Amino acid sequence: MIAELGHFALIIALAMALLLSLVPMIGSFRGYSSWMRLASSLSLGQLLFVAVSFVCLAIAFLMDDFSLKYVSQNSNTALPDHYKISAVWAAHEGSLMLWALILAGWTAAVALFSRSLPLVLSARILSVLGAISVGFALFLILTSNPFERLLPMVPMEGADLNPLLQDIGLIIHPPMLYMGYVGFAVPFAFAIAALIGGQFDSAWARWSRPWINLAWVFLTIGITLGSWWAYYELGWGGWWFWDPVENASLMPWLVGTALMHSVSATEKRGVFRSWTLLLAIFAFSLSLLGTFLVRSGILTSVHAFASDPERGVFMLMFLAIVTGGSLILFALRGPAMQKVKAYSGWSREVMLLINNLILVSAMTMILIGTLYPLVADVLELGKISVGPPYFNFFFVPLTVGLVIAMGIAVFTRWKSTEVNLILGKIPVPFLVAIISAGILPFYLSLDYSYSITGGLTIFMSVWLVATIAKDLIEKMGINLKRIAKLSHSYLGMQLAHTGLAICILGVGLSSAYDQIRELRMAPGDKALIAGYEFTFSGVNAIAGPNFSAFQAHIIVTKNNQVVANLFPEKRHYNAGGQVMTEADIDPSITRDIYVSMGEPLADGAWALSLQVKPFVRCIWLGALMVSIGGLLAATDRRYRRRRQSASNNEVAL
Amino acid sequence: MHPIRKQRLQIVVLIVIASSLAAGLIVYMLGQNANYFFTPSQVLQGEAPKNITIRAGGMVVDGSIERSSDSLDVSFLVTDGLADLKIYYSGILPDLFAEGEAAIATGKLDGDKVLQASQVLAKHDENYTPPEVADAMKQAYDLKQQEQYQSQEAKK
Structure with a gap:
């Protein structure tokens, strides 16, 4: 009964989305203000019905209604309740349901917070969002209905949630990621509405900035959580694999970052208008591409679970319509938006342009590396996978270039900057960075040798932090109280850039100095890694709520003092018989000690993976700072005053 | 030349050079790292x-x-x-x-x-x-x- 209610609510939501995509849009051309005003109530109605549908599915999970195919495939009576809820979005159908819910949520948020916008514009933005909802609701109802029944053969017990997904990181990782992916639908809808209207000015750019920032913050958090989860849950101690699905999330992030920077120039100086619109279109198109790559399962990846080709075709068509349609619109209207304004070689505009060039280049090379295997497969050139060296070869130098430009960019001003002014500020941070990079790597290595990766990493991080510190000191002196006088967007930027420096530190140092040993160990065996002595004291059998496990005990000592007692597990899940490695980690900022179990070998011995990973935690700590910085910038006072400014800039359409 | 045109020309030349360099590199690196x-x-x-x-x-x-x-x-x-x-x-x-x-x-x-x-x-x-x-x-x-x-x- 609940399931039918959910299904019915979903169909009503589709009908509302259909109305939303048509009525206000037509109204905006005919000048019927009553039609346009319908947009916000339709948006709220749509959210209500999608939410009802979603809650029904969640209830079906909580009540163990295994007559639903989706529930029986992804849940089990022994599953703890919080995992039953997160199982809603554990597989294809539910993920799309979450997508649809979040899209409806963003749409409703736009409806509530866009009252200050001209009616024609807000009606069109909401209509475009409605059209996207139509696509997703159709996709759900036609190809991926989560409410499909298994009648009359109702299973007594469900197949269980994939044990890999039974984890707190996986409860929040997909919603955050989707908030980001779907969030880019807002600037996309904004761009389309602006293109239809043929007008785009700085008041509109200002309106879209907090939305871009928010979507970007969610995407940043989503990617960070995914990487963190892979690190502790997959049991190999890796945090980024250049896996197609990881790439799929990084591409919209890179373009979103470019968009965030280019829209600042559009708002402040009115430049890069059509470029900003193009980036908004690409950020969302790449989000859709990501969804397509994950959900069609056409690529071999950690995320490629069993899949259905028919869905892939639907997604591909949807992607083609959205991207193709918006690019055609852009080709017709985009160039007319451009307004030429002069700026000199050392202006902030040029630095932002360099930022955009680097980010878009990085995205392009990732796109090519990710899609090349697909293209090769279609052209029958063979089955190919592109290895990490390809991505690192391009990504590392691009990042170095980006970081150097970031350091210089803080000192530039809009329009033009005196070259001598910049040249006067650079030497101190540069010298600090070079000296640190020359000395510190010797201390970080165990045998006082020099690592180029380590040196380069330290150079980049110190350079960034030093330039930021210099700029902050110039802006507020050493009186910390004056920090309150600086704008949120400035502080957010500096915090995010500092976060990037810390993230780079983690990435570079953990790559340069991590020690990984895979060993055969019998109880009582010892191993010495990076100054830590690991003693394997034995294995116990333990039982969890829905699994049984072998738990190893490993004592880590340094200079005869116990540093940590670690208990990694090898779990056997009862329902599916699946085996899972649970690593155990002794964390600290400067190093993680990471232990995981391989297989049991003869005579009570086990294969063990023992790792010491310096500064690896900085990766996620830095990324967290980046997100907080983005959030801080979104709360800038300027955006809250938009009500007045929008009325000052009456726009005729 | 008009300063704006000059700026544009510089940008176009830069883009052409950079993108052909990048394209060449990408093709080369793909060839090196494609695992069949x-x-x-x-x-x-x-x-x-x-x-x-x-x-x-x-x-x-x-x-x-x-x-x-x-x-x-x-x-x-x-x-x-x-x-x-x-x-x-x-x-x-x-x-x-x-x-x-x-x-x-x-x-x-x-x-x-x-x-x-x-x-x-x-x-x-x-x-x-x-x-x-x-x-x-x-x-x-x-x-x-x-x-x-x-x-x-x-x-x-």
Whole structure:
């Protein structure tokens, strides 16, 4: 009964989305203000019905209604309740349901917070969002209905949630990621509405900035959580694999970052208008591409679970319509938006342009590396996978270039900057960075040798932090109280850039100095890694709520003092018989000690993976700072005053 | 020249140079890092290159996993139904690696058509088979059917 209610609510939501995509849009051309005003109530109605549908599915999970195919495939009576809820979005159908819910949520948020916008514009933005909802609701109802029944053969017990997904990181990782992916639908809808209207000015750019920032913050958090989860849950101690699905999330992030920077120039100086619109279109198109790559399962990846080709075709068509349609619109209207304004070689505009060039280049090379295997497969050139060296070869130098430009960019001003002014500020941070990079790597290595990766990493991080510190000191002196006088967007930027420096530190140092040993160990065996002595004291059998496990005990000592007692597990899940490695980690900022179990070998011995990973935690700590910085910038006072400014800039359409 | 035009021209030239450089590099690096997939039959027929990183995989043959007694060295056979390929690996195998299940190894072929793997991937949920392996098994199956058909025809 609940399931039918959910299904019915979903169909009503589709009908509302259909109305939303048509009525206000037509109204905006005919000048019927009553039609346009319908947009916000339709948006709220749509959210209500999608939410009802979603809650029904969640209830079906909580009540163990295994007559639903989706529930029986992804849940089990022994599953703890919080995992039953997160199982809603554990597989294809539910993920799309979450997508649809979040899209409806963003749409409703736009409806509530866009009252200050001209009616024609807000009606069109909401209509475009409605059209996207139509696509997703159709996709759900036609190809991926989560409410499909298994009648009359109702299973007594469900197949269980994939044990890999039974984890707190996986409860929040997909919603955050989707908030980001779907969030880019807002600037996309904004761009389309602006293109239809043929007008785009700085008041509109200002309106879209907090939305871009928010979507970007969610995407940043989503990617960070995914990487963190892979690190502790997959049991190999890796945090980024250049896996197609990881790439799929990084591409919209890179373009979103470019968009965030280019829209600042559009708002402040009115430049890069059509470029900003193009980036908004690409950020969302790449989000859709990501969804397509994950959900069609056409690529071999950690995320490629069993899949259905028919869905892939639907997604591909949807992607083609959205991207193709918006690019055609852009080709017709985009160039007319451009307004030429002069700026000199050392202006902030040029630095932002360099930022955009680097980010878009990085995205392009990732796109090519990710899609090349697909293209090769279609052209029958063979089955190919592109290895990490390809991505690192391009990504590392691009990042170095980006970081150097970031350091210089803080000192530039809009329009033009005196070259001598910049040249006067650079030497101190540069010298600090070079000296640190020359000395510190010797201390970080165990045998006082020099690592180029380590040196380069330290150079980049110190350079960034030093330039930021210099700029902050110039802006507020050493009186910390004056920090309150600086704008949120400035502080957010500096915090995010500092976060990037810390993230780079983690990435570079953990790559340069991590020690990984895979060993055969019998109880009582010892191993010495990076100054830590690991003693394997034995294995116990333990039982969890829905699994049984072998738990190893490993004592880590340094200079005869116990540093940590670690208990990694090898779990056997009862329902599916699946085996899972649970690593155990002794964390600290400067190093993680990471232990995981391989297989049991003869005579009570086990294969063990023992790792010491310096500064690896900085990766996620830095990324967290980046997100907080983005959030801080979104709360800038300027955006809250938009009500007045929008009325000052009456726009005729 | 008008300053704005000059600025534009500079940008265009820059973009042309940079993008052609980038395109060249990307093509080169893709060529260097594209790891081709080969089925066990293809490897044994000598279609796969030696000393270049390739990927190969199939179903792990029952009873073929051999562990060394004093290290993490391991060897096993993978099959596509027609031919068995021997794979050597040193290290921890993935959780879902098992006899009768799909596995893909990345590594280099040595002289005797044996793959020295640097990485072994197994499937990651019960219902999933890597598309490469599924295809390889299907090809081999089709080929077998065809051969059977032909031999039956020949008998007649």
